[in-house]
Amino acid sequence: MKKRKLLLISLLSLSLNTAWALTPEEKGLAIAVKADELDTGWGDQKQELEMILRNKQGQESKRNIRGRNLEVTGDGDKSLSIFDTPADVKGTAFLSFTHAIKPDDQWLYLPALKRVKRIASKNKSGPFMGSEFAFEDMSSQEVEKYTYKWLRDEKLGDNDVYVLERFPVDKHSGYTRQIVWGDKVMYQPLKVEFYDRKNSLLKTLTFEGYKQYLDKFWRPDRMMMINHQNGKSTDLIFRNYSFNNGLTDRDFDRNSLKRAR
């Protein structure tokens, strides 16, 4: 994986000089690699997440989740999510080791039974906690998870953006393709359109309130997903990002699930 990344980096530096010579596929990949490089080195992070689920009639229901993530070089990241509300699932914890190509390793902790359950991760397209976000939308975005095609550069509001099309490599993905509007300064997405297996527009995700942490890493305050087919929507509101917490693999093992409070 590392070797491939090095190759891509040299491809990227090449692209800076000879952008005109690249095919749209090469240019798309080069942009994805650059975005990945710029978001490398954050180490570990914690954040609080409020999830607001809205049905067609506008009725809301809320979930509060604390999350922590560990950057893993050469593989996908590790993440642990702890549910604080709704009260009946309080203390439920979800551990995930993401991988670029092979299936993620996932465990669920059920506090009432004290049971740690290994769960199948094939269900990438399934909804996360009854929301409009699928598991694959929530997991770490590795370069190798997609193939890319640069479409055009344009303006989105006041921002200069690149527009990429990306195609999931995993055949179990719920999408045929996604279209990403990425900010040319931050190299972070501002908008993503998701096309379902029949290639019709399923969802639109928009990002708001990016702030820079550690003078380097951009994180949004809010992500809004609208499902065009069922009229439901889900907002994710992020609070209290913190970095350099000194987290290690030990904070992301099966034992840590049981004492996730």
Add this chain to the structure above:
Amino acid sequence: MSRLRATVLCLLLAAALPAQAVSWRGFVAAQERLFSDEPADPRQHGNNFSVSAQPELYHEWADGKQSLTFVPFARLDQGDDERTHADIRELAWGYVARDYEWTVGISKVFWGVTESQHLVDIINQTDLVEELDGEEKLGQPMVNLSLIRDWGTVGLFVLPGFRERTFAGVHGRPRIIPRVEKELTRYESSREQKHVDYAVRWSHYFGDMDIGLSWFHGTSRDPLLFPATDDGEIVLAPFYQIIDQAGLDVQLTKGNWLWKLEAINRDGDYAKFRAATGGFEYTFYGLFDTPADLGLVMEYLYDSRGELATTPFEDDFLTGLRFTFNDAQSTDALLGAIKDKHDDSFLITLEANRRLGESWKMSLQASKFVVDGLDQSLKSFAEDDFVQLELGYYF
């Protein structure tokens, strides 16, 4: 009495802690059981109401390295004095270091992977008056050291103090006939409930395989039941023997398949046997283009004692359907049937849950016992088909 004192002490301790450092959660629930038939024993109650509560207090300090957990539980039951009971599910101090963890006090531990029964899970006694499925457990006093290594986790347990299994009382329903009389409980060890038990478990995962190996020496959690008389009435007297039990549990997670196996070898002066549960769960994701999933569960239950087994499951098949709706109310339903291979008797159960609003949960359970044949173990329950409705408030 000493338990009451411990409870009071812990409550005082909790009150002394700064309020914001202590986190609370828990539930209170009301439950109604509805029976369709007259009871087999006229002393058993009819429809039955009960309420239960389980608050949970948690405090951590030293940057989360140390913690105190207190979880009392109590149920008030309209018809059954034995089901009206209280227990300390947890009252334990925890210490977490980089490569080891301590748990000292009353706590709860789960081992295993299968759904139909939990052969390997032996640390905690079953609180059988709560639910017939055996999922509810009593708190167990323990000193537990877990060593966390690259090659897995080794859990070392010293278990002072034995907890007797709870059984439905004279008026209780559903219950086994003849009833179990706890006053007649006997032990193999002269130290009785004071016998100190030991256990070791190694668990790890390799890619898509999760594995556990365990060994236990001490008082068997499931008693042998011997016929006896109590004031001229024929009853069953529990006898707890000393056993050595080795256990293995494995799960393979492959795409839509979960392959599961639990096996035990039990050695004691009064019962030597092997038992196993094995099978799979296959999940159809996004059923009919909806967000709902359907899981098909099949497990085979084996016990080398055959018809002499202390469980009704000695050569049986479980077939189950698990519906997960993946909606905002987390609706799910599990429909299961366990059938003996050599007999036409079977047990059908349905369990369904749905959240109401943000803090309420509605649960439905139904059991139907179809008794047709020689299998004595289910026969007691022939008249005990029931539907159970529970409404819980979670905080």
